Amino acid sequence: MTPILKSKIIEVCDKKIAAKGEGVGVSFYAFFKNKNDDPNLLMEAAEWWIRTHQLDHFEKAMKVKTLVQAGG
Template structure:
């Protein structure tokens, strides 16, 4: 079942392939997501979009 719209959940892992071929970038994204913004593992895509647009 496809989920679309503002309620869709998003994880920072969504920005990476299944392979860990860019570990430094993965750590940077994890730090931004977990430490800087104290987000849960899954967040609403609309929330992430708003955060990124205001950076």
């Protein structure tokens, strides 16, 4: 995972957790604007989320953050 994506995922998870608590869920779309302005980063996130970890559409932000921090 590139440092840019790792940083973005952790930042978004932290904001969501701070706003809604540790039980809040996220999808990989949460890390992108509605406008597809970086298709390579979107595909990297999708590959990591779907193929590498076989995560459901929505996962707990804490779980995603932990996976990323562990080098997942």
